[in-house]
Amino acid sequence: xxxxxxKRNLTSDKNLNFCRIVVDFIKNRIGVDNDNFIKYxxxxxxxxxxxxxxLKIILSEKVLTNLIKKxxxxxxxxxxxxxxxIKDQARKILLIISLAxxxxxxxxxxxxxxxxxxxxxxxxxxNAIIEYIPLLKILNxxxxxxxxxxxxxxxxxNYTDVKKLVxxxxxxKTTKIGVLLKPENEDEFKELLKNYRSSEIPLIVxxxxxGYIWTTDVHAMQRKFWCDQCxxxxxxxxxxxxxxxxxxxxxxxxxxxEDDYKDRLSLLKWRCKKCxxxxxxxxxxxxxxxxxxxxxxxxxxxxxxxx
Numbered sequence: 001x002x003x004x005x006x007k008r009n010l011t012s013d014k015n016l017n018f019c020r021i022v023v024d025f026i027k028n029r030i031g032v033d034n035d036n037f038i039k040y041x042x043x044x045x046x047x048x049x050x051x052x053x054x055l056k057i058i059l060s061e062k063v064l065t066n067l068i069k070k071x072x073x074x075x076x077x078x079x080x081x082x083x084x085x086i087k088d089q090a091r092k093i094l095l096i097i098s099l100a101x102x103x104x105x106x107x108x109x110x111x112x113x114x115x116x117x118x119x120x121x122x123x124x125x126x127n128a129i130i131e132y133i134p135l136l137k138i139l140n141x142x143x144x145x146x147x148x149x150x151x152x153x154x155x156x157x158n159y160t161d162v163k164k165l166v167x168x169x170x171x172x173k174t175t176k177i178g179v180l181l182k183p184e185n186e187d188e189f190k191e192l193l194k195n196y197r198s199s200e201i202p203l204i205v206x207x208x209x210x211g212y213i214w215t216t217d218v219h220a221m222q223r224k225f226w227c228d229q230c231x232x233x234x235x236x237x238x239x240x241x242x243x244x245x246x247x248x249x250x251x252x253x254x255x256x257x258e259d260d261y262k263d264r265l266s267l268l269k270w271r272c273k274k275c276x277x278x279x280x281x282x283x284x285x286x287x288x289x290x291x292x293x294x295x296x297x298x299x300x301x302x303x304x305x306x307x
Contacts (some may be wrong), residue, residue, distance in 0.1 A: 004179050018090050018136040022097050025063070029054060031101075044102065058098050064091055096132045106147045127152055131276050157198040159189040165221045166205055173226035176190050176208030233297055236263050237283060250274055272296060 030049065044051055057063065068090050095117065096110070101164065104110035107129070114125045133148045146215045157165075163180045170178025182204035183189045192201045204215045207227035237245075239257045246253045255261065255268040264284045271278050271292035279294050286292040 016135055019093055019097055020139055021067050022094055026101055055102055064094055092128050093132050100148050107150050110148055159186045162218055169221050169226050170208045174209035174230050178208055179206040181206055249292050
């Protein structure tokens, strides 16, 4: 291990120790004697504690100096923090942890509070939050710190977002609300996040119009891919349309429209007027092909049907 890595680990340990001392100080100041950090805000509101006065005391220079003395007064410099002393880092930790536990219920409010108090740019505030809020998770593994952290671009969807996306996709395509069957709730969604990005989580969806159920993902919902069964029905051609296609492609339709044609993917029987070849293909392939007859244009892949 090189010297820079040693310093980084050493300073990381000091940050954690300092964070622990900060949390203990906050608990003593408020009068809370437990490790349930998440209830600090509720406790403050319930007991009508003036959070601004508490913060003014906690964030004072005198308190900062005393808290640092309890950890270690040694200044350590390394990497991108070499221009900062341990006191500068300690001040950031004190500010972020205190605001999170006493004043700010979520990331957005924490970010805005920090911007007002520090006059730093949004990117700097965001990076500081990402670096120091996880210290609380180390101190208390059962604590959910997600509410104080920005949502990543690759994980920008939550369960509510996905559910609305499915409902709207159904409405846009069929005028019936789409139904998200799986995941069933927020807990199942979070469990899947351990193995998938939120935009790639497999979804089981039900069409509100026809009841068809299939597996998809958020990307498909974004691209407005909906029920394949309804799409087939909506694209069903009339008998005159089929006769027109047959005429344009020099074919004769042999299948019965009422009995054999269900949708654009139904296999129908055709006969080429040029060479007399009999074959099977769906209307989608026939309409798309320049020459649908497998004998006249052999590279075109179709199922040959013997008379």
